[in-house]
Amino acid sequence: MRPPGRRDVPTARPALLLLLLSLLGAPRGVGAGVGAPAELRVRVRLPDGQVTEESLQADSDADSISLDLRKPDGTLITFVADFKKDVKIFRALILGELEKGQSQFQALCFVTRLHHNEIIPSEAMAKLRQRNPRAVRQAEEVRSPDQLHMDIAVNFSQGALLSPHLHNVCAEALDTIYTRQEDVLYWLERGVDSSVFEPVPKTSEQVELPHCGQAGDRGKPCACRYSLSLAWYPCMLKYCHSRDRPTPYKCGIRSCQKSYSFDFYVPQRQLCLWDEDP
Template identity: 70%
Template sequence: ARAELRVRVRLPGGQVTEESLQADSGSDCISLELRTADGALVTLTADFRQEVKIFRALILGELERGQSQFQALCFVTRLHRNEIIPSESMAKLRQKNPRTVRQAEEVRGLEHLSMDVAVNFSKGAQLSSHIHNVCAEAKEAIYTREEDVKFWLEKGVDGSMFEVLPQTSDLPDLQRCKLCADRWKPCICSYSLSIEWYPCMLKYCKSRDAGGKVSSYKCGIRSCQKGYTFDYYVPQKQLCLWDEET
């Protein structure tokens, strides 16, 4: 059964955006979607069964600089236990007042990830069936990291879907895109996103029955905010025009 909740969330610049949270306890996955202040659409899909997280960003292109209407990126990482509440708990979430503007109770540290492996779109369904839908616009831009690949290989995932990308150690003159003057040269691009509000933990309360026996029960959620920065190889700087010195 799919359940959807829409919450109003305050962005760092003070603007209010609507975030959609969907839970499907049947396929044991959840997804969150929000539009950021610069117009990008960010989606996080958590596939609990496969222990996979998929971040997708649809970034508005700069048409006057020869870019397409939007650019899609997919970053796939390992989903750890207790990062986010289970899908069946998410499916039961309700809010008393849908007009309330929410701000996360806890800010979790920024995670900086080096995405050094490309994922083959047509084979990606073996890693998570959601890659096929979520990353359809980002077929040529699905990234993960070597340490997560090792974990999935141990679980029996087919290794032929992964391709290690060029690193600074292979190409000594490979620079960060923001330092690279030539638009057509390869470089290391950096993209940052933030999940402004998500249910990261269940809260438990204690109750005492007539005989004095104490029991605990779920009585709500704790909300978190978390930022991510992904570094990854691009064959030309033109694919990374947001990452410039301003």
């Protein structure tokens, strides 16, 4: 699923793709634990029908999971679930449109609260094995999409207080790390220092901002929307019953697909060009 109005980036940009791949490297959302994280590579079908490869890593020591995929237009998506801190992180590295004066790539990070029933535990993920690596997987369940209003900025220099993974995952997104006020209140109650969070333009001002797709001047602020999809991830454990066992036992996983749309403030429309076309 590509962002609304996003033009396909020509494939003749191997240098930019190599740059982004080098920035991504091995999935960097996990790996803080002493042992090497368990990795699973899966071929998956995207909502638009195209096929790509996902890399899933689980680190049971750090109690975290990461998912990485590269979309056909070159965008690199990373998702991290930090179970210890109740944090999930979404990062997008978007190829810039050089003909429109953009830099080589643009990075966005969105941080929200993690509910533990959203994805299987890290220990269970670490035990998954790929029986048929050539198979193309399609999610068994399409979960309802989330539309999230990101009205708080995250201070990158203090980000480790929220999650130790934030520094690695969002290093390229220094000034574009966003979260929601309702999630901030939850983390503050759990003892996260308030210095992690910074205000963005007041909600009343942001409501009045034009949508970036309707803003006339590229140098003026507007309300931007970015959409992404996790095409395939293990969202639930399956349990089986047997006459030989008195209690149900784990016997597999259920896979899900879920889409997210993030609305957030940008100081100039030039930073939201994917959202400018009808």
